[in-house]
Amino acid sequence: MPKKTAVKCPPDAPKDRIAFRDSGIHGMGCFAVCTIRKGMPIIEYVGERITKAEGALRCDANNRFIFVLDDETDVDGDVSWNPARHINHGCAPNAEAEIFGDQIWIMAIRNIAEGEEITFNYGYDLEDHKSHPCRCGAESCVGYMVAMEFFPKLTRKDQVPAAKTPKDSSRRRGALAATLAV
């Protein structure tokens, strides 16, 4: 887990760059309604701030909207005032989740064309990955919604047991994870 040091200012995103509608990946998705340039903020992921213990309980109860904020706090994004909860996972994403202080922002990591679905990598742990099959449709899809660091393990015929993966406090089974903006 990277150290919290200097933190960039949280971005502010105009609301008219995105729209939410049915997705070919899963349920509802988030789509660009104009070109979104690399580095632009897209939307903040907001929700109820809860303890790690409560976050673990809710993950175990199959809540798929829990985001790991830091070592003390999780964010439960399963609230109506969090449209970012509709953003799907992608194995070749055009966005990423970044933490700015105590805010989670979805940021463009390349230029995104009008009409493209916005996806970010959920950063799921390898543990229990078979419960999270991926249907992102990317040519490079690894078949499961796991963090990119685990891709080589899956593309090598999925032979490495999850138990051999070192534990990382920024990841937990079934919880979304972001990178830290410094």
Ligand SMILES: C[S@@+](CC[C@H](N)C(=O)[O-])C[C@H]1O[C@@H](n2cnc3c(N)ncnc32)[C@H](O)[C@@H]1O
């Ligand atoms: C944060 S929610 C996504 C919101 C959802 N699209 C909606 O209708 O609001 C996470 C859940 O969406 C589904 N999902 C997201 N990305 C997916 C993908 N690439 N492949 C399969 N299911 C996905 C999984 O069921 C996952 O647990």
Ligand SMILES: [Zn+2]
């Ligand atoms: Zn995929």
